[in-house]
Amino acid sequence: xxxxxxxPAAMNPSTNPAAAAADGSLYHITSSKVHMTxxxxxxxxxxxxxRPSDALSNEQVVKLLRDMILIRxxxxxxxxxxxQAKIGGFCHLYIGQEALAVGTINSLNxxxxxxxxxxxxxxxxxxxxxxxACMAEMYxxxxxxxxxxxxxxxxxxxxxxxxxxxxxxxxxxPVGAGLAFAAKYEAEVINRAVTGPDxxxxxxxxxxxxxxxxxxxxxxxxxxxxxxxxxxxxxGMNLAGLWGIPVIFVVENNRYSMGxxxxxxxxxxxxxxxxxxxxxxxxxxxxxxxxxxxYDQFKALVDRCRETSRPAFVDLLTYRYQGHSMSDPQKYRxxxxxxxxxxxxxxALLEQHLLTERRCLSEGDVDKxxxxxxxxxxxxxxxxxxxxxxxxxxxxxxxFANIQPDLSPTxxxxxxxxxxxx
Amino acid sequence: MARTDKMNKEGLTLVDxxxxxxxxEMTRDSRVVLLGEDVGRNGGVFRxxxxxxxxxxxxxVIDTPLSESGIMGTSIGMAMAGQRPIPEIQFEGFLxxxxxxxVNHAARFRHRTRGxxxxxxxxxxxxxxxxHAPEFHSDSPEAIYIHSPGLKVLCPSTPYDAKGMLxxxxxxxxxxxxxxxxxVYRSFREQVPEGEYTVPIGKAKIVSEGTDVTIVTWGANxxxxxxxxxKLPEDLSVELIDLRTLHPMDTDTIxxxxxxxxxxxxxxxxxxxxxxxSEITAQVMERCFLHLQAPVQRVCGFDTIMPYAKxxxxxxxxxxxxxxAITQVAAY
Numbered sequence: 197x198x199x200x201x202x203x204p205a206a207m208n209p210s211t212n213p214a215a216a217a218a219d220g221s222l223y224h225i226t227s228s229k230v231h232m233t234x235x236x237x238x239x240x241x242x243x244x245x246x247r248p249s250d251a252l253s254n255e256q257v258v259k260l261l262r263d264m265i266l267i268r269x270x271x272x273x274x275x276x277x278x279x280q281a282k283i284g285g286f287c288h289l290y291i292g293q294e295a296l297a298v299g300t301i302n303s304l305n306x307x308x309x310x311x312x313x314x315x316x317x318x319x320x321x322x323x324x325x326x327x328x329a330c331m332a333e334m335y336x337x338x339x340x341x342x343x344x345x346x347x348x349x350x351x352x353x354x355x356x357x358x359x360x361x362x363x364x365x366x367x368x369x370p371v372g373a374g375l376a377f378a379a380k381y382e383a384e385v386i387n388r389a390v391t392g393p394d395x396x397x398x399x400x401x402x403x404x405x406x407x408x409x410x411x412x413x414x415x416x417x418x419x420x421x422x423x424x425x426x427x428x429x430x431x432g433m434n435l436a437g438l439w440g441i442p443v444i445f446v447v448e449n450n451r452y453s454m455g456x457x458x459x460x461x462x463x464x465x466x467x468x469x470x471x472x473x474x475x476x477x478x479x480x481x482x483x484x485x486x487x488x489x490x491y492d493q494f495k496a497l498v499d500r501c502r503e504t505s506r507p508a509f510v511d512l513l514t515y516r517y518q519g520h521s522m523s524d525p526q527k528y529r530x531x532x533x534x535x536x537x538x539x540x541x542x543x544a545l546l547e548q549h550l551l552t553e554r555r556c557l558s559e560g561d562v563d564k565x566x567x568x569x570x571x572x573x574x575x576x577x578x579x580x581x582x583x584x585x586x587x588x589x590x591x592x593x594x595x596f597a598n599i600q601p602d603l604s605p606t607x608x609x610x611x612x613x614x615x616x617x618x
Numbered sequence: 619m620a621r622t623d624k625m626n627k628e629g630l631t632l633v634d635x636x637x638x639x640x641x642x643e644m645t646r647d648s649r650v651v652l653l654g655e656d657v658g659r660n661g662g663v664f665r666x667x668x669x670x671x672x673x674x675x676x677x678x679v680i681d682t683p684l685s686e687s688g689i690m691g692t693s694i695g696m697a698m699a700g701q702r703p704i705p706e707i708q709f710e711g712f713l714x715x716x717x718x719x720x721v722n723h724a725a726r727f728r729h730r731t732r733g734x735x736x737x738x739x740x741x742x743x744x745x746x747x748x749x750h751a752p753e754f755h756s757d758s759p760e761a762i763y764i765h766s767p768g769l770k771v772l773c774p775s776t777p778y779d780a781k782g783m784l785x786x787x788x789x790x791x792x793x794x795x796x797x798x799x800x801x802v803y804r805s806f807r808e809q810v811p812e813g814e815y816t817v818p819i820g821k822a823k824i825v826s827e828g829t830d831v832t833i834v835t836w837g838a839n840x841x842x843x844x845x846x847x848x849k850l851p852e853d854l855s856v857e858l859i860d861l862r863t864l865h866p867m868d869t870d871t872i873x874x875x876x877x878x879x880x881x882x883x884x885x886x887x888x889x890x891x892x893x894x895x896s897e898i899t900a901q902v903m904e905r906c907f908l909h910l911q912a913p914v915q916r917v918c919g920f921d922t923i924m925p926y927a928k929x930x931x932x933x934x935x936x937x938x939x940x941x942x943a944i945t946q947v948a949a950y
Contacts, residue, residue, distance in 0.1 A: 342730060342731050342732050342734075346732075350730050352731040354731070359699075360730075360735070367718055367722065369691070370688045370694075371694050372695060373691070373695060374691065374692040374694055374695015374696040374697075374698070374699065374703075376695075377692060377695065377696050378698075378699030381651070381677070381701060382700070384677070385648070385677045385678065386648050427715075428687045428688070428718070428719070431687050431689075432688055432691060434683060435682065435685065435692055439680075593732075594728050594729045594732055595728070595768055596792050597736070597790075597791040617904075
């Protein structure tokens with residue numbers, strides 16, 4: 197990669213028209229139009245010299261491929277289940293964006309917290325949620341990750357430090373800042389003895405459970421490009437910049453907020469990194485269709501944020517092949533636009549790398565991985581199908597830590613709180 | 619902060635009591651942090667957090683920009699990750715910009731995640747009228763938050779209750795909105811234990827016992843009701859209940875009282891339509907129907923915008939209005 201990850205101008209086609217072509221970016225955006233960079237169709241991001249991903253073992257890179265294929269096969273089954281009316285409500289598929297979640301999440305430590313928006317199946321699977329729990333959640337079954345009460349938009353997985361998918365556009369971003377704040381607070385403040393006005397230590401603060409030396413963490417707050425125009429994001433970015441907390445705002449820039457192209461709804465769409473400048477944080481743009489490129493650039497950024505305890509902002513260029521949700525007539529884009537992006541599909545790019553550059557896989561091996569992932573997705577569907585619905589008593593739980601008397605519903609709920617007079 | 623001679627002799631104001639509670643809980647639990655607009659260097663808009671930044675440092679008493687959605691969202695993330703944040707929102711009307719975070723996030727995460735993520739957070743909010751400021755500086759929006767499942771809503775009226783309930787709120791595993799009646803902040807002092815104690819969430823307080831009429835109220839209106847009691851004939855025995863916790867409400871205490879008296883007056887500053895008084899009326903109707911000897915009577919703020927300065931006194935419940943309501947109900 198010749199383009200320095202930290203120099204905004206270098207990747208900005210408007211200041212450096214050659215940049216997009218030179219660095220192999222997926223496309224460049226002018227102030228009025230998004231279009232493909234000529235000559236880059238089908239090509240991976242250009243690679244020069246040593247890159248961080250060169251240090252990944254073959255097993256690790258094959259895992260990236262497997263993660264992406266699993267997401268795609270899983271989402272194909274979701275689409276099928278939705279069309280069969282097995283999945284209710286809304287369903288936003290991740291097909292096309294796989295390299296983004298897989299590349300960023302594999303740049304993290306397991307206990308770095310993440311939080312995302314409603315297109316969240318990919319993150320959940322990449323973070324290690326079982327496909328069964330993920331699918332069962334969408335089916336509304338008790339075996340789902342949130343016992344079937346959250347659905348497609350609410351993939352929570354606390355053991356894997358996934359603080360969920362969130363349905364209100366942009367509202368998750370200040371929460372992500374809070375996750376980073378807590379991590380930094382734990383590392384820097386919580387074990388510090390509190391002293392009184394006389395300088396003498398006060399009684400030991402909270403130490404339960406006993407703490408080991410906490411490590412530096414980075415939190416990721418994912419958002420779609422549509423969330424760029426929500427106030428909550430700007431409040432979250434301002435606080436993060438102001439307080440210097442290690443949160444990375446990851447814009448999954450798939451060009452469309454539902455049906456509105458980014459330049460129709462967002463200022464500076466051709467150079468989103470400028471938004472980071474205003475909040476005093478580093479901003480970079482990354483080609484998000486090539487997973488190794490995502491890893492190379494994003495891993496370096498994560499390491500910098502972890503070390504310096506600073507926030508950052510990433511414009512990650514990606515594309516969704518399907519509609520915004522399952523009910524999207526897609527009048528806002530031409531079919532050949534979708535087809536042209538598919539020429540540079542993230543899974544195909546990585547397969548090509550593994551087959552021709554690393555030469556660690558054969559086509560037969562790839563087919564085997566695809567078959568395995570298909571089997572996992574089908575198994576998830578069958579598992580979800582066979583799982584029981586939540587008992588009606590589940591309605592009464594988890595509003596508060598303890599069930600409160602005299603709130604409806606109660607266990608004997610009929611028409612309001614059960615009336616002993618009737 | 620260390621108690622002054624005056625505090626030792628005359629007791630604590632509501633402000634003193636909350637400040638002392640915050641200080642003690644921050645000392646006890648290093649997960650607790652305060653954040654809000656001017657809470658640090660300036661000690662808060664009503665000086666409730668005075669001196670705490672000096673004692674605990676800017677890492678634990680954090681001045682924020684004017685950014686309610688950011689304050690609330692960040693606090694939620696902190697709470698989900700194990701801290702015990704106490705955001706202050708300067709006035710109840712300023713909860714508006716934070717509403718989305720409070721109602722769509724804080725209130726729902728326990729349920730949405732089936733208990734795997736919780737938001738143990740105490741949102742401190744100066745509340746109610748009586749300080750001659752209009753509209754969103756003087757509103758009583760408690761019903762909005764009671765109506766959203768998943769939030770606990772407290773409104774202590776005395777320094778003793780405020781300190782004890784604050785400690786309960788901070789230690790509670792769920793998000794709590796802690797409304798502080800501004801009119802009471804410095805209106806009187808009372809003796810408050812210097813050590814730690816808690817007043818349980820969900821328990822009303824019977825301020826005075828009686829057998830003829832029940833009054834249910836909360837916040838600063840407790841004191842207008844006490845004033846009204848002094849104006850009533852001595853042979854009328856009135857039971858005054860300070861609800862203290864607005865949600866989850868102590869209906870047991872209300873029902874037991876109404877079953878005894880058969881007559882109920884509810885006094886609130888908030889506008890009447892779809893308010894907490896509406897809910898209490900409905901529940902008393904459902905549960906105490908056979909005991910009621912008179913229609914329930916309500917003394918409320920008017921269903922209009924909280925007015926400025928002088929008209930405020932016409933708008934808010936006062937002792938005369940309360941006396942009239944009690945007299946009507948008693949005579950029915």
